[in-house]
Amino acid sequence: MLIPFTQPMDLESTLESGQAFRWRRGQSDSPDHPWFWGVVFDNLVKIRRTEDGVEFFSAPDGEVRLSALLQDYLRLRDDLSSIYQSIDTDERVRAGIDDYTGMRILRQDPWECLISFMCSSASNIPRISKNVEDMGRNFGRPLSLEGQSRHTFPTARELAVAGEARLRELGLGFRAAYVEKVAEIAAEGRIDLFTLREASYDDALAELTALPGVGDKVANCVMLFSLDKLEAFPIDVWIKRALEEWYLSERPGGAKLVARELRPWAQQHFGPYAGYANQYLFHKRRLQGKGARA
DNA sequence: AGCCAGGCCCTCC
DNA sequence: GGAGGGCCTGGC
Numbered sequence: 001m002l003i004p005f006t007q008p009m010d011l012e013s014t015l016e017s018g019q020a021f022r023w024r025r026g027q028s029d030s031p032d033h034p035w036f037w038g039v040v041f042d043n044l045v046k047i048r049r050t051e052d053g054v055e056f057f058s059a060p061d062g063e064v065r066l067s068a069l070l071q072d073y074l075r076l077r078d079d080l081s082s083i084y085q086s087i088d089t090d091e092r093v094r095a096g097i098d099d100y101t102g103m104r105i106l107r108q109d110p111w112e113c114l115i116s117f118m119c120s121s122a123s124n125i126p127r128i129s130k131n132v133e134d135m136g137r138n139f140g141r142p143l144s145l146e147g148q149s150r151h152t153f154p155t156a157r158e159l160a161v162a163g164e165a166r167l168r169e170l171g172l173g174f175r176a177a178y179v180e181k182v183a184e185i186a187a188e189g190r191i192d193l194f195t196l197r198e199a200s201y202d203d204a205l206a207e208l209t210a211l212p213g214v215g216d217k218v219a220n221c222v223m224l225f226s227l228d229k230l231e232a233f234p235i236d237v238w239i240k241r242a243l244e245e246w247y248l249s250e251r252p253g254g255a256k257l258v259a260r261e262l263r264p265w266a267q268q269h270f271g272p273y274a275g276y277a278n279q280y281l282f283h284k285r286r287l288q289g290k291g292a293r294a
Numbered sequence: 295a296g297c298c299a300g301g302c303c304c305t306c307c
Numbered sequence: 308g309g310a311g312g313g314c315c316t317g318g319c
Binding site: 018117118120121122123124125127128174175178212213214215216217218221234236237238239282286 | 298299300301302303
């Protein structure tokens with residue numbers, strides 16, 4: 001099915017910029033319009049950009065049923081031109097926008113997003129992807145589309161039943177205990193992530209960081225990528241480097257802001273779509289590498 | 295070999 | 308309140 005869409009939409013940077021960990025490139029496809037395979041809300045989806053829009057296939061829900069959800073997931077209703085206008089305050093963001101025009105923040109399943117970013121502590125994207133995929137394969141339910149097989153991301157109950165020991169076997173390391181605890185909390189209904197979409201930024205942050213293994217950085221990722229908090233501003237080592245070198249190194253005395261002051265500064269500086277600015281700066285910085293200062 | 299990764303938590307001062 | 312070390316594991 002084709003979702004007609006002529007506004008900027010770059011699937012490659014959107015799906016491969018470290019927001020989500022389940023997207024894989026299809027093999028032997030036309031290089032101009034590669035298929036991306038992934039799992040979205042209990043559906044196996046393959047998707048690609050075409051001249052006219054976004055084309056996709058899905059199962060077990062058919063394309064007609066999944067179309068609205070996918071538009072939602074891809075945030076096709078975000079008006080990128082006005083967002084760009086809002087965050088384009090300097091040449092650094094401008095360069096990111098020029099390089100990755102059409103990169104969008106995703107609107108993911110909050111549960112999968114939370115557990116995925118809990119797994120990101122002191123890790124890296126290939127390993128996080130492996131952890132998430134392994135959790136699905138071992139504790140989720142099978143999905144198939146056109147002969148390809150993947151698994152749903154496990155529910156809170158499924159992960160709670162799995163337990164720390166089995167999660168450690170999958171290579172989650174010290175994160176396994178946190179995942180088990182949070183899965184138990186969610187399975188018992190002691191936190192409802194979807195209602196946090198309606199909560200204020202501060203309230204959502206407080207609720208999330210009360211969870212074991214969830215600190216300021218992970219909470220901001222979850223809020224940005226799944227809870228509609230586009231002002232969220234995750235500060236990891238890449239963003240910290242980028243801010244310090246690109247924005248703060250020339251401050252009087254070269255005084256560096258401590259981490260606690262960094263986010264308020266960024267949210268003030270970049271405005272209500274600070275999370276979009278974050279994503280463009282992060283993606284550009286990460287692909288440049290830690291040594292690049294230009 | 296030893297250090298570091300897209301953090302978090304706990305202990306100390 | 309904030310600096311510093313420990314934590315699983317894989318990769319260089």
